Amino acid sequence: METRRVYFDNNATTPLHPEVKRVMADAMETFGNPSSLHAYGREARALVEEARKKVAAFIGAEPEEIMFVGSGSEGNNTVLSIVTCQGRPCSIGSFGPRNLVTTKIEHPCILEASKCLAERGFGVTFVDVDSDGKVDLDRLEDAINDRTALVSVMMANNEIGTVQDIKTIARICHDKGALFHTDAVQAVGKVRLDVKELDVDFLTLSGHKIYAPKGIGAVYVRKGAPFCPFIRGGHQERGRRAGTENTIGIAALGKAVELRDLEMDAEGERLRAMKERLKEGIAAAIPDVHFVGHPTDCLAGTLNVSFEGAEGEAILLYLDLAGIAVSTGSACASGSLDPSHVILATGLSPECAHGSIRISMGRENTMEDVDYFLDVLPGVISRIRKMSSAYAGRK
Amino acid sequence: MDKVGWVYSDKVLDHFMHPRNILEDEQAFQADGVGVTGNVKCGDQMIVAIKVDAERGVITDCKWKTFGCASAIASTSIMSEMVKGMRLEDAFRLSPRDINKELGGLPEHKIHCSVLGDKALRAAINDYYEKTGQAEKIQREEARVVCSCMNVTDHEIEEAVLEGARSLYEVQEKTKVATVCGECTEEVERLIEFYTNKHFCATEGRT
Numbered sequence: 001m002e003t004r005r006v007y008f009d010n011n012a013t014t015p016l017h018p019e020v021k022r023v024m025a026d027a028m029e030t031f032g033n034p035s036s037l038h039a040y041g042r043e044a045r046a047l048v049e050e051a052r053k054k055v056a057a058f059i060g061a062e063p064e065e066i067m068f069v070g071s072g073s074e075g076n077n078t079v080l081s082i083v084t085c086q087g088r089p090c091s092i093g094s095f096g097p098r099n100l101v102t103t104k105i106e107h108p109c110i111l112e113a114s115k116c117l118a119e120r121g122f123g124v125t126f127v128d129v130d131s132d133g134k135v136d137l138d139r140l141e142d143a144i145n146d147r148t149a150l151v152s153v154m155m156a157n158n159e160i161g162t163v164q165d166i167k168t169i170a171r172i173c174h175d176k177g178a179l180f181h182t183d184a185v186q187a188v189g190k191v192r193l194d195v196k197e198l199d200v201d202f203l204t205l206s207g208h209k210i211y212a213p214k215g216i217g218a219v220y221v222r223k224g225a226p227f228c229p230f231i232r233g234g235h236q237e238r239g240r241r242a243g244t245e246n247t248i249g250i251a252a253l254g255k256a257v258e259l260r261d262l263e264m265d266a267e268g269e270r271l272r273a274m275k276e277r278l279k280e281g282i283a284a285a286i287p288d289v290h291f292v293g294h295p296t297d298c299l300a301g302t303l304n305v306s307f308e309g310a311e312g313e314a315i316l317l318y319l320d321l322a323g324i325a326v327s328t329g330s331a332c333a334s335g336s337l338d339p340s341h342v343i344l345a346t347g348l349s350p351e352c353a354h355g356s357i358r359i360s361m362g363r364e365n366t367m368e369d370v371d372y373f374l375d376v377l378p379g380v381i382s383r384i385r386k387m388s389s390a391y392a393g394r395k
Numbered sequence: 396m397d398k399v400g401w402v403y404s405d406k407v408l409d410h411f412m413h414p415r416n417i418l419e420d421e422q423a424f425q426a427d428g429v430g431v432t433g434n435v436k437c438g439d440q441m442i443v444a445i446k447v448d449a450e451r452g453v454i455t456d457c458k459w460k461t462f463g464c465a466s467a468i469a470s471t472s473i474m475s476e477m478v479k480g481m482r483l484e485d486a487f488r489l490s491p492r493d494i495n496k497e498l499g500g501l502p503e504h505k506i507h508c509s510v511l512g513d514k515a516l517r518a519a520i521n522d523y524y525e526k527t528g529q530a531e532k533i534q535r536e537e538a539r540v541v542c543s544c545m546n547v548t549d550h551e552i553e554e555a556v557l558e559g560a561r562s563l564y565e566v567q568e569k570t571k572v573a574t575v576c577g578e579c580t581e582e583v584e585r586l587i588e589f590y591t592n593k594h595f596c597a598t599e600g601r602t
Contacts, residue, residue: 311438313464317402317411330464331438339438351462354438387417389442390435390462 010362051254060194072206133162161302216249309391430518544575
């Protein structure tokens with residue numbers, strides 16, 4: 001019997017949109033180097049600039065404010081690296097403020113880059129979040145001072161889906177004279193946003209979270225914001241990011257945001273209803289569960305739930321055997337020994353963090369997927385709890 | 396399963412899907428010895444309960460419960476089968492490597508999860524000795540301080556190896572061992588080799 005397959009891990013990555021695939025296949029014919037002056041080059045250049053316009057329009061930016069990069073992680077590392085910059089055109093480095101303020105729930109690429117800055121002698125503050133994963137705005141404000149070069153706060157969290165009030169945070173930063181960056185990898189294409197309205201200086205987005213391929217992302221750099229390249233050695237991207245452009249990926253990203261613009265609102269409504277059903281279904285069928293994440297300011301398709309006494313990797317693998325793909329905050333699945341830093345930051349106990357799973361739905365998921373999941377999950381949890389040494393409740 | 400197979404071996408899958416000897420009713424089992432190890436906070440805990448034929452000194456039944464991942468479940472399940480009929484002394488010497496061999500190998504980063512079962516088994520055997528007035532047979536796994544500057548024990552070095560550290564530098568990153576006077580460096584290197592051989596079969600699945 002063919003097992004039904006349900007992909008509930010869209011925050012990890014998404015399948016290509018069929019129309020994006022078509023655009024990529026076409027772009028494969030345009031092999032020229034966008035930097036070449038001849039016709040082949042000009043064709044490739046046109047492809048890249050067309051996509052740049054689309055990405056810019058989608059987030060309310062000017063095309064020249066969009067810089068293509070190889071991934072969200074590269075984009076985030078690039079922005080954080082300007083804290084160390086000692087070059088003349090961007091001298092916010094050694095002669096100016098050199099501290100960074102960020103939060104405890106950022107993606108590892110921000111956390112690790114921040115820790116690296118701290119090791120190199122820059123002041124780094126990690127601000128707390130509340131039990132819903134919202135950044136504590138008072139503490140954030142207190143953490144920013146005249147030594148602060150940059151503040152970086154993610155817009156939507158990848159694990160629990162909580163969406164921050166970026167507009168207010170940007171205002172707090174600017175009132176105190178600091179630059180502001182938001183990692184919007186999980187937000188772009190799911191939450192409507194406009195960089196001018198939010199008034200951010202930098203914003204990172206990624207292709208493969210929105211039905212474009214892996215290996216392409218973009219950074220919005222506000223006109224006039226200080227900047228220093230992370231990857232040097234070429235004039236591409238207005239001298240900001242060396243390396244021959246990934247024309248296929250860029251064309252795909254352009255198409256992906258265009259499609260997001262058309263699909264995201266209706267899809268958001270649909271996902272919200274699916275998440276409601278999921279939440280109600282889980283709460284009705286399984287005792288001793290904890291939902292993590294903000295009840296309203298949350299990505300429509302993301303649900304993080306923790307089951308007392310059930311270890312996350314075991315849940316993930318039993319679900320996998322039933323054809324369902326989710327992810328977990330358990331240490332055992334990550335190769336490290338620590339459970340999710342995000343869930344711990346919300347104040348949930350380590351044992352709950354070890355027993356958490358993340359369901360992240362996307363454009364291809366249906367209510368039937370939700371129902372199948374709800375058919376399978378209670379049996380999995382009760383099976384694990386029956387052999388659990390850490391579950392005293394009803395089985 | 397689908398064409399990409401499963402993340403672990405078929406035997407691990409079998410024991411994960413159909414775990415043997417789960418301790419569902421502690422009261423009814425009436426164990427002769429019970430051992431608990433691990434910590435829920437760290438994401439893994441194990442209870443092992445044994446029944447012993449006192450005359451022959453042989454384990455007649457072994458049941459278990461865990462808050463643990465697939466590797467912990469599968470390795471303890473197979474261990475509970477292995478020890479039935481085994482003499483207490485032999486069961487006490489059962490190593491994670493023996494269990495791992497029986498399972499057909501776990502990915503290296505999952506070995507750490509599989510050592511709880513035999514630890515809890517030893518605790519259960521000691522518990523049996525204690526309850527039956529054979530305290531002289533109890534063998535404690537006492538930690539010995541190897542590095543007196545940083546107060547690091549042999550257990551911590553073993554733990555670091557289980558977590559994947561293989562070189563002195565990697566063990567130092569985890570434990571800070573031998574980072575002050577350096578007098579224990581040679582012994583630490585010896586221990587790293589010893590624990591690596593103890594837990595990881597160099598030839599298994601590799602060339």
